Amino acid sequence: MNKNGSIIRMAEIRKVYDTGKVKVEALKGIDLDIHGGEMVAIVGPSGSGKSTLMNLVGCLDTPTSGEYELAGDRVAGVTRDQLAEIRNRRVGFVFQNFNLLPHISALENVELPMLFGGIVPRERRERASELLDRVGLGERLDHKPTELSGGQMQRVAIARALAMNPDIILADEPTGNLDSTSGSDIMSLFTELWQQGRTLVIITHDLALAKRASRIVEIHDGRVTSDRAA
Amino acid sequence: MRTDLHIIFSLFATSSRLQKKRAYLTIAAIAWGTVAILLLLAFGEGLKRQLDRNRRSTGENLAVMWPGETAKAYKGMPPGRSIRPRIEDVDIIRARMPELKAVVGELVSWRTAITYGRKTVNGRVIGVNWEYGEARKHFPQAGGRFLSPEDQEQRRRVIFLGDEMAKNIFGGANGVGKTILVNNAPYLVIGVMQHKTQMGMYGGPDANHATIPITTFRAQFGRERINNLVIETNNPDEMKPELKKLNEIMGAKFRYDPTDARALGTWDMVKSAKQTSNILIGIQLFLGIVGALTLLIGGVGVANIMYAVVKERTREIGVKMALGAKRRWIIVPFVLEGVVYTLIGGALGIIIATLLVALTSFIPIEHNKVMSFLGRPTLSPQIGVITSLILGMIGLLAGYFPARRAASVDPAATLRYE
Numbered sequence A: 001m002n003k004n005g006s007i008i009r010m011a012e013i014r015k016v017y018d019t020g021k022v023k024v025e026a027l028k029g030i031d032l033d034i035h036g037g038e039m040v041a042i043v044g045p046s047g048s049g050k051s052t053l054m055n056l057v058g059c060l061d062t063p064t065s066g067e068y069e070l071a072g073d074r075v076a077g078v079t080r081d082q083l084a085e086i087r088n089r090r091v092g093f094v095f096q097n098f099n100l101l102p103h104i105s106a107l108e109n110v111e112l113p114m115l116f117g118g119i120v121p122r123e124r125r126e127r128a129s130e131l132l133d134r135v136g137l138g139e140r141l142d143h144k145p146t147e148l149s150g151g152q153m154q155r156v157a158i159a160r161a162l163a164m165n166p167d168i169i170l171a172d173e174p175t176g177n178l179d180s181t182s183g184s185d186i187m188s189l190f191t192e193l194w195q196q197g198r199t200l201v202i203i204t205h206d207l208a209l210a211k212r213a214s215r216i217v218e219i220h221d222g223r224v225t226s227d228r229a230a
Numbered sequence B: 001m002r003t004d005l006h007i008i009f010s011l012f013a014t015s016s017r018l019q020k021k022r023a024y025l026t027i028a029a030i031a032w033g034t035v036a037i038l039l040l041l042a043f044g045e046g047l048k049r050q051l052d053r054n055r056r057s058t059g060e061n062l063a064v065m066w067p068g069e070t071a072k073a074y075k076g077m078p079p080g081r082s083i084r085p086r087i088e089d090v091d092i093i094r095a096r097m098p099e100l101k102a103v104v105g106e107l108v109s110w111r112t113a114i115t116y117g118r119k120t121v122n123g124r125v126i127g128v129n130w131e132y133g134e135a136r137k138h139f140p141q142a143g144g145r146f147l148s149p150e151d152q153e154q155r156r157r158v159i160f161l162g163d164e165m166a167k168n169i170f171g172g173a174n175g176v177g178k179t180i181l182v183n184n185a186p187y188l189v190i191g192v193m194q195h196k197t198q199m200g201m202y203g204g205p206d207a208n209h210a211t212i213p214i215t216t217f218r219a220q221f222g223r224e225r226i227n228n229l230v231i232e233t234n235n236p237d238e239m240k241p242e243l244k245k246l247n248e249i250m251g252a253k254f255r256y257d258p259t260d261a262r263a264l265g266t267w268d269m270v271k272s273a274k275q276t277s278n279i280l281i282g283i284q285l286f287l288g289i290v291g292a293l294t295l296l297i298g299g300v301g302v303a304n305i306m307y308a309v310v311k312e313r314t315r316e317i318g319v320k321m322a323l324g325a326k327r328r329w330i331i332v333p334f335v336l337e338g339v340v341y342t343l344i345g346g347a348l349g350i351i352i353a354t355l356l357v358a359l360t361s362f363i364p365i366e367h368n369k370v371m372s373f374l375g376r377p378t379l380s381p382q383i384g385v386i387t388s389l390i391l392g393m394i395g396l397l398a399g400y401f402p403a404r405r406a407a408s409v410d411p412a413a414t415l416r417y418e
Helices: A050-057 A080-090 A106-116 A121-134 A150-162 A180-195 B002-014 B020-056 B087-096 B149-153 B163-170 B214-221 B236-254 B269-312 B314-322 B327-360 B381-407 B411-415
Strands: A006-018 A023-035 A039-043 A065-070 A091-094 A168-172 A199-203 A215-220 A223-229 B062-069 B102-116 B119-128 B158-161 B179-182 B185-192 B209-213 B228-232 B264-268
Touching: A006 A050, A023 A050, A023 A199, A023 A223, A039 A050, A039 A180, A050 A168, A050 A199, A080 A091, A080 A106, A080 B314, A080 B327, A091 A150, A106 A121, A106 A150, A106 B002, A121 A150, A150 A168, A150 A180, A168 A180, A180 A199, B002 B327, B020 B269, B020 B327, B020 B381, B062 B236, B062 B269, B087 B102, B087 B214, B087 B228, B087 B236, B102 B163, B102 B214, B119 B163, B119 B214, B149 B214, B158 B163, B163 B185, B209 B214, B228 B236, B236 B264, B236 B269, B264 B269, B269 B314, B269 B327, B269 B381, B314 B327, B314 B381, B314 B411, B327 B381
Parallel strands: A039 A199, A039 A215, A091 A168, A168 A199, B119 B209, B158 B185
Antiparallel strands: A006 A023, A006 A065, A215 A223, B062 B228, B062 B264, B102 B119, B102 B179, B102 B228, B158 B209, B179 B185
């Protein structure tokens, strides 16, 4: 963490997709600072560039130009493997469609990032069951994702996101595939995490959800059009 | 490194198993290919060993020479002179070239009447030195013997029969100890040759001729000039220089250019054995390539199935990458999977091929004309090593290319949508 407490610092971030024939400028100069302990909702219509922004924030992709610092480290000129390591240690992902591996148990799903992080098996197992316990699935460690409801799957995903104790939790439409009850449960879980001091970035077009954040950033056509406290 | 291995094996163990039926089919394809390559190579090896054995049944490290005509002018004499060595030349060569294992002269009488009781057959009778038996592998059946130095010295009327000829004369009965007439002169049968499958021959198969001491032959047929001169060296490398030396000695005596290859006709069996073995290497190579290609098709099957698996698991791969999996942690389990299928198939194929080869040993070979030339399929350690290497390579390649595709998955693109 650098001195002003920024977890994410983006300056003049541009992303151009070169499809060969045409160049598509998805992000046209984004400046964004997210501090530790914030819960930021990024909203915008589809095609606004918020997915691209999420990929960059999550180090799934690198910007065409601009400066990006994640937890004080510049993300630039790194190899794919180094990016993988940054994702592993610094970012916890929560996806709209959960993206759990279907053939392994909830426990093994939560263990997976720790496997990549080089944590020894016993510690993995202990921490994974602790986390699942914390999201209310202590009874279902050995269930496969297919044996769980949508809300439960998203809880497993959140436990997995927490596994490596990352600097930020990055959630992409986390309630998009859930009914309103489970959706609001998940939001409460996020709020709880925020209250425990975690930094969360939630991408959504659900305004009800966005309102529960501490700050709302609106993206339009590759630019930040509004940035306000909720 | 150890963490790497741990991660890779954990991932390999937990990655979703591909559909069973597809795995079985792939393994079967590899097994089939392995059986094909093993059987082809085993067949080649059997053929090689059999041909080798058959070739050696004429004799080893031999050269045969026969009378010829000079092709080069020499010391004022024109080409076209006949060179016909005589019986005493055998002794000259033996005296001047003591390093030779054997020197034998052959005098041949074609279509000679051989009579036993009321039965007469026409056959070849050859007068030879006693060393002929060892050099030309005329081994006696039980109860008999080949010509001895004493037979030759005392000009005995004894005869050693080829097994086919003995069968023609005596039917199934044992001929040893019987007296037969050769051009009306009585001879005592002292031995009958053991059966052999003969590859190299001149004049005809050994089984169809009879041999008598060279001295006896000379006395009965009154001939001095030898039809064939056979020399045997102690090892194959000596043959070329020994032939050169022999031509120098004979060239000096008969006054011909020692480099004149036509003065004495020569069949260098060492040289032809080398050619035969080159051809055999060619045949084995060909069989091996055919087998390898068959196996390769199995490998393509594995690669194909692995590509399908990569496609099926694209999202799974994307998820793992998002969670921090490095490229090699994605690639190696895939390669491993390809290798495992290949090795299971290969092991199955090796078992099946070994059983099949073992079964062929029940086919009788000794009195089967085809089998006595083709030999029996044989698996050798080299074949095992070659096949394993090919299998391993195919497994690696079949896993590697799909795995590379897997590692090129863009997690950002795969994660967001179903």
